Amino acid sequence: MVTDRALEAPLSYAAQHQSAHLEELFEFLRIPSISAQPQHREDVARAAEWLADSMTAAGLENVRIIETDGHPLVYGDNLKAGPGAPTVLIYGHYDVQPPEPLDLWESPPFEPDVRDDYVYARGSADDKGQLFIHVKAIEAFVRCRNGLPVNVKVLAEGEEEVGGPSLAAFIPEQEELLSADVAVISDTPMLAIGKPAIVYGLRGLAYMLVDVYGPKRDLHSGHYGGAVKNPINALAHIIARLQDEGGKVLIPGFYDDVRTLDEEERKILSELPFDEQAWAEEIGVLGPWGEPDYTLIERIGARPTLDVNGIVGGYTGEGGKTVLPAHAHAKISMRLVPDQNPEEIADAFTRYVTEIAPPEVRVEVQTTGGGSFASISDYNTDAVRAAADAYYEVYGEKPVLMREGGSIPVVGQLQSHLGLETVLMGFSSPDAQIHAPNERFYLPNYYQGIETVIHFLYGYAQRFRAEHVEES
Amino acid sequence: MVTDRALEAPLSYAAQHQSAHLEELFEFLRIPSISAQPQHREDVARAAEWLADSMTAAGLENVRIIETDGHPLVYGDNLKAGPGAPTVLIYGHYDVQPPEPLDLWESPPFEPDVRDDYVYARGSADDKGQLFIHVKAIEAFVRCRNGLPVNVKVLAEGEEEVGGPSLAAFIPEQEELLSADVAVISDTPMLAIGKPAIVYGLRGLAYMLVDVYGPKRDLHSGHYGGAVKNPINALAHIIARLQDEGGKVLIPGFYDDVRTLDEEERKILSELPFDEQAWAEEIGVLGPWGEPDYTLIERIGARPTLDVNGIVGGYTGEGGKTVLPAHAHAKISMRLVPDQNPEEIADAFTRYVTEIAPPEVRVEVQTTGGGSFASISDYNTDAVRAAADAYYEVYGEKPVLMREGGSIPVVGQLQSHLGLETVLMGFSSPDAQIHAPNERFYLPNYYQGIETVIHFLYGYAQRFRAEHVEES
Numbered sequence: 001m002v003t004d005r006a007l008e009a010p011l012s013y014a015a016q017h018q019s020a021h022l023e024e025l026f027e028f029l030r031i032p033s034i035s036a037q038p039q040h041r042e043d044v045a046r047a048a049e050w051l052a053d054s055m056t057a058a059g060l061e062n063v064r065i066i067e068t069d070g071h072p073l074v075y076g077d078n079l080k081a082g083p084g085a086p087t088v089l090i091y092g093h094y095d096v097q098p099p100e101p102l103d104l105w106e107s108p109p110f111e112p113d114v115r116d117d118y119v120y121a122r123g124s125a126d127d128k129g130q131l132f133i134h135v136k137a138i139e140a141f142v143r144c145r146n147g148l149p150v151n152v153k154v155l156a157e158g159e160e161e162v163g164g165p166s167l168a169a170f171i172p173e174q175e176e177l178l179s180a181d182v183a184v185i186s187d188t189p190m191l192a193i194g195k196p197a198i199v200y201g202l203r204g205l206a207y208m209l210v211d212v213y214g215p216k217r218d219l220h221s222g223h224y225g226g227a228v229k230n231p232i233n234a235l236a237h238i239i240a241r242l243q244d245e246g247g248k249v250l251i252p253g254f255y256d257d258v259r260t261l262d263e264e265e266r267k268i269l270s271e272l273p274f275d276e277q278a279w280a281e282e283i284g285v286l287g288p289w290g291e292p293d294y295t296l297i298e299r300i301g302a303r304p305t306l307d308v309n310g311i312v313g314g315y316t317g318e319g320g321k322t323v324l325p326a327h328a329h330a331k332i333s334m335r336l337v338p339d340q341n342p343e344e345i346a347d348a349f350t351r352y353v354t355e356i357a358p359p360e361v362r363v364e365v366q367t368t369g370g371g372s373f374a375s376i377s378d379y380n381t382d383a384v385r386a387a388a389d390a391y392y393e394v395y396g397e398k399p400v401l402m403r404e405g406g407s408i409p410v411v412g413q414l415q416s417h418l419g420l421e422t423v424l425m426g427f428s429s430p431d432a433q434i435h436a437p438n439e440r441f442y443l444p445n446y447y448q449g450i451e452t453v454i455h456f457l458y459g460y461a462q463r464f465r466a467e468h469v470e471e472s
Numbered sequence: 473m474v475t476d477r478a479l480e481a482p483l484s485y486a487a488q489h490q491s492a493h494l495e496e497l498f499e500f501l502r503i504p505s506i507s508a509q510p511q512h513r514e515d516v517a518r519a520a521e522w523l524a525d526s527m528t529a530a531g532l533e534n535v536r537i538i539e540t541d542g543h544p545l546v547y548g549d550n551l552k553a554g555p556g557a558p559t560v561l562i563y564g565h566y567d568v569q570p571p572e573p574l575d576l577w578e579s580p581p582f583e584p585d586v587r588d589d590y591v592y593a594r595g596s597a598d599d600k601g602q603l604f605i606h607v608k609a610i611e612a613f614v615r616c617r618n619g620l621p622v623n624v625k626v627l628a629e630g631e632e633e634v635g636g637p638s639l640a641a642f643i644p645e646q647e648e649l650l651s652a653d654v655a656v657i658s659d660t661p662m663l664a665i666g667k668p669a670i671v672y673g674l675r676g677l678a679y680m681l682v683d684v685y686g687p688k689r690d691l692h693s694g695h696y697g698g699a700v701k702n703p704i705n706a707l708a709h710i711i712a713r714l715q716d717e718g719g720k721v722l723i724p725g726f727y728d729d730v731r732t733l734d735e736e737e738r739k740i741l742s743e744l745p746f747d748e749q750a751w752a753e754e755i756g757v758l759g760p761w762g763e764p765d766y767t768l769i770e771r772i773g774a775r776p777t778l779d780v781n782g783i784v785g786g787y788t789g790e791g792g793k794t795v796l797p798a799h800a801h802a803k804i805s806m807r808l809v810p811d812q813n814p815e816e817i818a819d820a821f822t823r824y825v826t827e828i829a830p831p832e833v834r835v836e837v838q839t840t841g842g843g844s845f846a847s848i849s850d851y852n853t854d855a856v857r858a859a860a861d862a863y864y865e866v867y868g869e870k871p872v873l874m875r876e877g878g879s880i881p882v883v884g885q886l887q888s889h890l891g892l893e894t895v896l897m898g899f900s901s902p903d904a905q906i907h908a909p910n911e912r913f914y915l916p917n918y919y920q921g922i923e924t925v926i927h928f929l930y931g932y933a934q935r936f937r938a939e940h941v942e943e944s
Contacts, residue, residue, distance in 0.1 A: 035791075036789070036790060036791030036792060036793060037789065037790055037791065038790065097793055097794075098787065098789055098791075098793050100787060100788075100789055100793075101690075104689075104690075161793075162791060162792065163792075189695070203694060205694075205794070207792045207794070209792070214757065215755040215756050215757050216755060216756025216757075217576075217755070217756070217905060217908050217909065217910070218573075218576075218907065218908035218909065219755060219907070219908060220878060220906050220907040220908070221779045221781055221805060221807070221907070222675060222677075222807055222876070222877045222878025222879055223661070223772065223876070223877050223878055223902075223906075224755065224772065224877065225772075225777045225779045225805075225807050225877060226719065226762050226763070226771040226772055226775050226776075226777035226807065226877065227760045227761065227762045227768050227771045227772050227877075228755065228757055228760070228761055228762075229757070229761040230779045230780060232711075232779075232780035232781075232782075232783050232802075233711065233715060233778075233779065233780050234717075235708075235783075236707075236708040236709075236711035236712050236780065236783075237708075237711075237712045237717055239704075239705060239708035239709075239712075240708050240709045240711075240712035240713075241712075243705060245706075245709055245830060247698065283687040283688060283689070283691060283696070283700065284687050284688025284689070285686065285687050285688075285700055285701070285832065286831075286832060287832070288699045288700070289699065289700055289701040289830075289832040290698050290699045290700075291698070296699050299698040299699045300695065300696065300697075300698055300699050303698050304698075305697045305698035306705075307693045307697045307702045307704075307705065307796050308702060308704035308705050308708065308785075308786065309693055309704075309786050309787055309792065309793055309794055309795050309796070309797070310704075310785065310786035310787035310788045310789075310793065310795070310797070311704050311708075311783055311784065311785050311786060311788070311800065312783065312784050312785075312788040313780075313782065313783050313784075314780065314781050314782035314783060314803070315570065315572060315781055315782035315803060316572075316782045316783070316784040316801075317508070317509060317570050317572055317782075318508060318509055318510065319507075319508030319509065319570075319634055319840060320508060320634065320635075320679045320681070320781065320803055320805065320840040321508060321569055321570050321572075321633075321781055321782065321803070321907065322569075322677070322679070322781055322805055322878075322879075322907060323781050323782070323907050323908065324779050324781070325781070325782070328783065329788075330704075331786070331787060331792055331793070333693060333697075333792065333794055335693070335694055335697050335698065358717060358761075359758075360757065360758060360759070360761040368791060368792040404694070404695070405694045405695050405696065405697060405698065405699075406692060406694030406695055407694055407794075430695075433689060434692050434695075435690065435691070435692040435693070435793065435794060435795050436689050436690035436691060436692070436795065437689065437690065438689075
């Protein structure tokens with residue numbers, strides 16, 4: 001590989017500062033910025049401050065913490081790339097998922113621990129490690145004589161794991177602050193270790209909380225069993241009527257707006273190098289499950305679904321207790337695809353559950369508030385080509401184009417409000433165990449990610465200028 | 473009411489020692505003898521020792537703690553009633569239900585607190601308070617010149633709330649030790665405050681634990697949802713197929729051995745003074761639910777049922793977490809009626825759940841080990857008549873005869889192994905909130921219970937001797 005001379009200095013800076021970059025990431029990971037849990041509100045604020053300080057230290061300017069009704073946003077920019085340079089909006093999030101169940105962690109979730117090339121910590125892959133790649137790539141350019149080849153704006157939120165309501169309100173009001181030529185986000189996995197991927201499709205989300213209330217207190221199941229409707233039995237019946245055993249969602253109207261996969265895209269997706277057996281082994285299942293008319297890749301990336309994410313009711317301690325409980329609770333989320341509307345889906349869910357709820361119990365349905373649209377990004381752009389080149393320079397492999405099953409609500413919001421296409425350059429590994437115990441980030445990807453972003457920012461500037469010259 | 477002179481001394485003793493008897497009960501209630509929770513094993517042992525000491529102090533002899541594979545039994549007797557006196561076997565249990573959920577208790581479960589004539593504590597009604605009534609009635613006789621009118625044997629177990637496996641093994645081997653003319657148990661409710669009841673029918677129990685295992689770790693519901701069978705969704709489908717929404721259990725063979733209620737008994741049960749509206753209001757439901765062809769009283773006392781007593785899986789903390797969980801767990805118990813066999817029912821449950829379990833998850837079914845048969849006691853006996861008289865003396869009301877929905881496994885065991893009929897003289901109130909937060913014991917029933925048992929022991933001796941004289 002022949003590296004452009006202008007890249008030598010920042011790449012060499014990044015290579016020489018690997019251990020410092022790791023130490024700094026550890027500091028970031030030690031802050032338990034769990035956005036879903038009110039008792040961690042101050043930790044989330046502390047993470048925002050830590051990130052702002054770190055961005056300033058990296059050479060970003062105008063760094064500020066933007067208060068919201070929820071957790072703060074962090075913004076900083078460096079707009080000194082000079083005439084003809086494009087502007088890149090980099091987005092990431094500094095909040096993390098709850099670490100529970102704690103007893104399954106092999107090392108404490110907020111004490112980063114390196115084992116076999118992975119750093120284990122909640123948020124290491126999702127998304128602190130991936131966000132920090134960009135901060136460090138920017139630092140590498142700023143520290144060198146010529147500065148950044150592009151203008152950059154960095155925007156980080158602290159509510160991604162709770163649906164991002166504050167950012168959703170902020171984006172439409174900040175057209176000028178957030179104006180850019182392209183958005184870049186690193187919050188997705190690669191296809192495998194050493195196999196880069198650019199994600200162009202993401203699912204949306206509607207997240208519901210269902211509470212079933214029966215008697216006003218827990219009852220003795222002997223004295224009352226058979227004469228009082230049991231809220232857990234009732235909840236099980238409700239859940240069983242939401243989705244059939246084959247994976248089809250039974251909520252009326254659920255599939256009405258689902259965009260059909262066209263043959264071209266089915267072909268692209270079918271050509272992805274994907275090892276179903278390895279996939280099943282890595283997660284410990286016998287094989288894939290789901291809608292019979294769709295491939296595994298299609299089920300994950302292009303089909304909506306419904307999962308119970310949590311359930312609790314009655315006695316959950318050791319042994320038995322003969323209680324007929326007063327209350328049962330379930331958390332149920334639906335992943336959405338284009339063109340499902342999360343609000344309409346939440347309404348349809350609520351209507352249906354209310355309708356099928358038995359009259360002897362009281363059923364309450366709420367959303368967690370953070371619904372999001374699915375998104376499809378244009379992959380015929382200079383930015384995607386520059387990203388593909390950058391991956392090739394560092395990994396020696398061109399990235400595959402793929403859809404992903406997760407949700408990054410900001411992608412759809414940037415698209416619809418600011419007209420911005422996003423390049424999803426992921427650096428986590430499929431075995432990163434995000435949202436699960438023992439979340440981990442493959443450390444070579446941290447260093448190679450910084451290199452890749454350095455290549456990308458430079459390459460994208462070149463492609464942009466070339467096109468600009470042609471045009472003028 | 474004219475009280476027999478021989479009863480004046482023990483009744484007066486009981487009346488004079490009310491505050492001491494209350495203090496002693498409080499000591500008993502402070503010991504968290506939770507048999508289901510391994511971390512309380514030593515507390516259970518401590519409760520057994522405390523009870524043994526207390527029985528000795530009350531005048532019982534040969535008091536001993538009998539070790540078992542599980543929690544110990546406590547035995548003591550006083551066999552000095554002389555020729556022609558009957559022997560009464562008194563059974564109770566000193567273990568208690570788990571107190572969870574703790575946050576719903578208005579005072580700590582193991583710090584007895586008196587409010588409005590009730591003492592609030594776990595085990596106050598079920599069964600420490602009711603067991604202790606007998607110890608104090610015995611003490612009242614022993615302290616007086618003439619001693620006890622009957623021979624008594626007291627047997628207490630520490631595993632009633634976990635199905636009583638050790639006692640079940642002990643009874644068939646101890647025919648001589650436990651031989652008696654009748655058994656008496658106080659572990660049931662009265663019909664209402666001031667309205668005594670003698671229970672002649674109890675339901676049996678089969679208690680199952682169901683575990684559904686999916687992927688080997690919690691997964692991100694975006695990255696895997698739609699392609700991996702969700703263990704909570706699967707468990708909900710299983711539960712929904714165990715019982716229909718009208719209350720009918722769907723396990724093949726479940727009703728095969730159920731003894732049909734005859735018209736005479738339906739008539740007796742239909743004549744019970746029972747206020748459905750008050751019943752519903754007290755527990756905070758709109759009205760009864762259950763099998764349409766049976767009355768509320770029949771559903772509770774004479775029909776088998778199935779209740780999920782607890783369920784847990786995935787994320788159960790605040791807010792949302794988009795996890796596709798590795799595991800879901802449910803505790804499911806079935807109340808049984810004559811002539812269902814708990815082992816056969818447990819087997820039928822296991823077979824059925826295994827059969828309907830989807831192939832993409834691993835389902836494990838276990839029993840908690842403590843299945844029990846339902847029981848029907850003969851109510852045309854001297855002992856029942858003596859109990860009815862005793863209630864009338866103290867409460868001014870004859871007790872009603874009723875079936876109860878709970879399970880007291882020892883009743884069936886005494887019947888089948890020792891040929892002993894049991895009189896179930898209950899002193900708790902229907903609003904005692906047993907097995908639930910804020911369990912409470914109506915204190916007037918504690919003192920009146922002691923009086924009632926004094927009357928009963930004396931009256932039963934008289935009836936027994938009278939019959940004996942006639943016979944000889």
